[in-house]
Amino acid sequence: MNQNSNHNIVRVTDVTKTFQLGKLEVQALKGIxxxxxxxxxxxxxxxxxxxxxxxxxxxxxxxxxxxxRVFIDEVDIAQLDAFELAWLRCRKIGYIFQTFNLIQVMxxxxxxTLPMTFAGMSGDDSTxxxxxxxxxxxxxxxxxxxxxxxxxxxxxxxxVARALANDPAIILADEPTGNLDLTTGEEIIxxxxxxSRERQVTIISATHDFKMLNxxxxxxxxxxxxxxxxxxxxxxxxxxxxxxxxx
Amino acid sequence: xIADSQPSSSMEPVNRLVVLPFRKALEIAFxxxxxxxxxxxxxxxxxxxxxAFLSFVNVGTDVADGMLAADQPxxxxxxxxxxxxxGAEDTSVASTxxxxxxxxxxxxxxxxxxxxxxxxxVTERFREIGTMKCLGALDRFVLRLFVLExxxxxxxxxxxxxxxGALFSLINSTLGFxxxxxxxxxxxxxxxxxxxxxxxxxxxxxxxxxxxAALAARMQPVEAMRVEQ
Numbered sequence: 001m002n003q004n005s006n007h008n009i010v011r012v013t014d015v016t017k018t019f020q021l022g023k024l025e026v027q028a029l030k031g032i033x034x035x036x037x038x039x040x041x042x043x044x045x046x047x048x049x050x051x052x053x054x055x056x057x058x059x060x061x062x063x064x065x066x067x068x069r070v071f072i073d074e075v076d077i078a079q080l081d082a083f084e085l086a087w088l089r090c091r092k093i094g095y096i097f098q099t100f101n102l103i104q105v106m107x108x109x110x111x112x113t114l115p116m117t118f119a120g121m122s123g124d125d126s127t128x129x130x131x132x133x134x135x136x137x138x139x140x141x142x143x144x145x146x147x148x149x150x151x152x153x154x155x156x157x158x159x160v161a162r163a164l165a166n167d168p169a170i171i172l173a174d175e176p177t178g179n180l181d182l183t184t185g186e187e188i189i190x191x192x193x194x195x196s197r198e199r200q201v202t203i204i205s206a207t208h209d210f211k212m213l214n215x216x217x218x219x220x221x222x223x224x225x226x227x228x229x230x231x232x233x234x235x236x237x238x239x240x241x242x243x244x245x246x247x
Numbered sequence: 248x249i250a251d252s253q254p255s256s257s258m259e260p261v262n263r264l265v266v267l268p269f270r271k272a273l274e275i276a277f278x279x280x281x282x283x284x285x286x287x288x289x290x291x292x293x294x295x296x297x298x299a300f301l302s303f304v305n306v307g308t309d310v311a312d313g314m315l316a317a318d319q320p321x322x323x324x325x326x327x328x329x330x331x332x333x334g335a336e337d338t339s340v341a342s343t344x345x346x347x348x349x350x351x352x353x354x355x356x357x358x359x360x361x362x363x364x365x366x367x368x369v370t371e372r373f374r375e376i377g378t379m380k381c382l383g384a385l386d387r388f389v390l391r392l393f394v395l396e397x398x399x400x401x402x403x404x405x406x407x408x409x410x411x412g413a414l415f416s417l418i419n420s421t422l423g424f425x426x427x428x429x430x431x432x433x434x435x436x437x438x439x440x441x442x443x444x445x446x447x448x449x450x451x452x453x454x455x456x457x458x459x460a461a462l463a464a465r466m467q468p469v470e471a472m473r474v475e476q
Contacts, residue, residue, distance in 0.1 A: 090383020105282040
């Protein structure tokens with residue numbers, strides 16, 4: 001992976017997003033500027049309704065801004081057609097969902113290899129790589145199991161392996177610990193942290209979970225459609241202290 | 248392993264790189280039916296019944312045609328007694344307008360049933376479809392999976408229905424006219440009727456899935472992010 005510290009994998013400039021709810025116009029984002037460097041672990045924090053999810057979907061190429069630009073790897077996503085967007089989702093971005101979203105009818109291994117199939121990898125290669133990835137998340141002996149035969153934490157591990165399938169530059173994790181208990185959630189967080197460090201994958205996660213803050217390189221606080229503050233890790237311990245005091 | 252490390256600002260050469268090979272699609276569609284076997288069975292059941300009815304009527308006509316072609320006056324009498332409307336010069340038994348209407352109606356009801364069942368299936372699988380799209384699936388992949396599934400269901404349901412319908416029709420004729428009826432049957436005609444019925448079943452299944460599949464294919468990947476099930 002290219003270790004260029006000046007290179008921003010995600011660049012968001014002056015983005016607004018307006019939703020039409022019946023006759024009412026709701027502005028979910030009111031002008032966001034954000035730059036995310038390669039290999040960072042970023043947490044986007046904010047109460048629900050703050051525009052956090054909207055921003056998150058925008059970064060993931062799942063939604064297009066009303067005004068402003070979103071660049072992923074220096075490519076303006078508004079310029080991409082359906083084919084290129086699909087390519088971007090397949091090769092550049094790995095998604096991890098709160099509800100795991102494994103495909104229920106497929107085994108763990110098939111879930112991991114599906115994105116590789118889309119990327120045009122042959123059956124044998126993808127099986128081998130799929131097994132390697134499952135080994136990485138500690139589930140190599142359960143590769144023949146269906147999602148319904150796995151626990152929540154195990155399903156999320158499979159989802160992490162699937163997100164890594166095509167060696168993406170970015171992993172987007174939407175509340176990855178939201179449906180997990182405390183220890184399992186911590187395991188997933190540590191797994192993500194290790195991946196970001198060892199593979200130089202940029203990890204962007206939307207979360208309510210304060211456990212995530214400890215491992216984040218940067219925390220972006222969203223409030224009311226704007227960036228409230230961006231904190232680096234060194235400033236962070238202080239504010240966590242404050243939060244802990246309050247509780 | 249793929250070393251795709253360069254920041255690719257040029258997207259041109261990658262245009263063909265999102266693929267779903269036909270065999271893989273077939274495999275996924277087959278597994279999908281297998282796993283949801285009971286659900287698929289119900290979707291297919293209305294098709295089986297409609298196709299069986301079609302096949303029953305057609306094969307019944309074939310049997311009567313065979314008896315008529317044997318050119319024996321007493322067989323002609325038997326047919327007329329059984330309610331067939333045959334003129335003195337007729338050499339084949341045309342199905343009556345009423346019969347045709349009932350068959351067409353049953354096929355229509357069947358298509359509506361399939362559309363209904365497939366719409367339910369699409370709704371149930373919204374998240375799965377959204378997830379696939381997040382993993383890089385194109386609209387046409389989703390469309391292909393649904394059409395393949397429906398095609399397989401159509402072939403299987405059509406075959407079962409057509410054979411069952413033909414069998415019942417033959418049994419029914421035997422009970423009505425005695426063994427004599429079977430000795431005059433033109434088997435190629437019966438086979439043709441069965442194959443035609445299978446074909447109709449296959450087409451109806453595809454017809455029924457078109458709208459639900461298009462709906463699924465157009466779905467936005469962001470749906471996969473929604474938490475409510």
